[in-house]
Amino acid sequence: MSQAYFITGTDTGVGKTAVAVALLQAAVKRGLSTAAVKPVAAGCELTSAGLRNDDALLLHEACTTALRYEQINPFALEPAIAPHFAAMREGLHLDAQQLAAHCQQTLDIKAELTVIEGAGGWRVPLNARQSFADIAILLNVPVILVVDIKLGCLNHALLSAEAIRADGLSLAGWVANQASGVNECHGEMVADLQGRLACPLLGDLPHCLNQDELAAHLDLDRLDLV
Secondary structure, eight states: OOEEEEEEESSTTSSHHHHHHHHHHHHHHTTOOEEEEOOEEOSOEEETTEEEOHHHHHHHHHOSSOOOHHHHOSEEOOSSSOHHHHHHHTTOOOOHHHHHHHHHHHHTTOOSEEEEEEEEETTOBSSSSOBHHHHHHHHTOOEEEEEEOSTTHHHHHHHHHHHHHHTTOOEEEEEEEOTTOOOTTHHHHHHHHHHHHOSOEEEEOOTTOOHHHHGGGBOGGGSTTO
16 A cells, blocks of 8 residues: 655645644554655755755654655755745756656655645746646645635635646645644634535644644544555
C-alpha cells in the first residue's frame, strides 16, 4: 500500500507544515513508512550545508525513509517572498513539469504515506503561466486542504475547494487549524464548513499545541491508508 497527498492551504501561514508533519507522525505511530517533498521553499537560511528551510527540515525529520535534504526540497530560495519572485531574484525558473518529475522520484520510493507540501494557497504562481496547482495536477494525487479558522476563512476554504475540484482532483479531506489564534465563532465556522466542503474533516487542531501533540488530533481512519 502506498498513498500520497498534496497539502495545500487557504493562504500562507495557515499551518500546512504543521499538519503535514502531524500526518507523517500519526502514520509512523501506526507503523507506516513515510516520505515527504516540499519542492519549493522560500525564506531559507544559509548554513554550512547550504540553504535550508525550517519547514523542509521538519518534514525531513518526520520521514522514516532515508532521504537527502535536496530530495525533499530541491529548490531552496533565500528571499522570504512569493516563490516565483524569489526565484526570479536568484535567476531561476520554476517549472511545474520539472518539479512534478522530482516529486515523482520520491513517490516511486513507495513509502506507505508521502506528503507533498505546496506553498501558500492553491493558486500561488510558479511562473507567468503555471501555479503550484499544476504540480498536483501533473501528479494526479488527492489534496488535503488546511484551513485557518478565522474571519474570512469560509470564503477562502470554499473557493479553494471549488478550484481543486475544478482542476479535476479529489479533495481527500480538510483540517481545521487555529494558526491565528482562537476565534469566538470557531465551532460555528467548523460546523458550517463540514456541511459545505463535502469531504472528511481529518482534525480540528487546538491553538498553540506542540508539534508532537498535533498527531493525536488527526483521524487517519478517514483517509485511505489502511
